[in-house]
Amino acid sequence: MSANELRDPLKAARGLGSAQSGVAHWWTQRVTAAALVALGIWFVGLVLGLLHADYATAHYTIGRPWNAALLIAFAITAFWHAALGLQVVIEDYVHTRWKEISLLVLVKFLAVLGALVSVLAVLRIALGV
Amino acid sequence: MADTRRPLSPHLQIYRWQVQMASSIVHRVTGVALAFGTLLVLWGLLELAGGERSFDQFKICVGSPPGLLLLFGWSWALFYHLCNGIRHLIQDTGAGYEIPQFVRSSWLAVIGSIVLTALVWAYVLTAGGAA
Numbered sequence: 001m002s003a004n005e006l007r008d009p010l011k012a013a014r015g016l017g018s019a020q021s022g023v024a025h026w027w028t029q030r031v032t033a034a035a036l037v038a039l040g041i042w043f044v045g046l047v048l049g050l051l052h053a054d055y056a057t058a059h060y061t062i063g064r065p066w067n068a069a070l071l072i073a074f075a076i077t078a079f080w081h082a083a084l085g086l087q088v089v090i091e092d093y094v095h096t097r098w099k100e101i102s103l104l105v106l107v108k109f110l111a112v113l114g115a116l117v118s119v120l121a122v123l124r125i126a127l128g129v
Numbered sequence: 130m131a132d133t134r135r136p137l138s139p140h141l142q143i144y145r146w147q148v149q150m151a152s153s154i155v156h157r158v159t160g161v162a163l164a165f166g167t168l169l170v171l172w173g174l175l176e177l178a179g180g181e182r183s184f185d186q187f188k189i190c191v192g193s194p195p196g197l198l199l200l201f202g203w204s205w206a207l208f209y210h211l212c213n214g215i216r217h218l219i220q221d222t223g224a225g226y227e228i229p230q231f232v233r234s235s236w237l238a239v240i241g242s243i244v245l246t247a248l249v250w251a252y253v254l255t256a257g258g259a260a
Contacts, residue, residue, distance in 0.1 A: 033214050040211055051256050055181040082164035114171055121174035
């Protein structure tokens with residue numbers, strides 16, 4: 001530290017240390033995973049139930065309140081979990097910094113877009129607009 | 130390139146094959162596949178929201194041989210990621226890290242995913258084929 005530097009080094013360090021959010025990604029990945037265990041099994045059952053359904057039956061079934069709500073939950077959780085997982089894969093294998101950052105941002109954009117479009121599609125089916 | 134004849138740490142090709150390697154890497158691969166597979170769900174919802182004609186077209190696409198192959202792969206990937214995901218959630222509690230347990234749970238995830246996939250497609254066949 002130079003003699004002219006009067007600021008306490010602690011001052012510089014503050015705000016640059018742990019933000020206490022280091023395990024947020026890990027936890028969110030697990031919580032979405034746990035939700036997807038239930039929602040995923042439910043979704044497979046829903047699809048199997050609609051195996052030979054015509055348009056009217058499928059439209060009516062998907063549009064029923066519980067099915068629509070669970071389907072929205074499934075879509076949001078699945079895209080969220082996918083974004084978290086792809087983030088880890090990208091961080092592990094893409095070592096060119098600009099490519100890594102670009103891919104990470106792209107995955108987030110696409111996941112949010114996918115979730116939004118899914119929600120709108122389910123709402124349109126459920127509300128009949 | 131620098132001279133890299135210094136000792137390197139051994140990688141996959143050095144080790145004897147073990148089921149835990151497969152269960153780990155396949156979890157990643159199926160995870161990435163399912164991320165794209167989610168688009169299949171999105172596509173179906175969009176076509177259903179788009180009306181009867183677009184939904185019927187979706188059914189024809191999904192019921193075609195390439196579509197069925199895609200669905201078959203999608204179902205196995207889902208069941209594998211589900212089984213091995215539950216295994217990982219249990220391991221997150223600190224349980225199951227003894228080597229024999231670890232190997233056994235790996236096999237359990239692999240075999241469980243195959244059984245579940247077979248059950249689902251057996252149901253599809255007995256229900257008169259897909260789409």
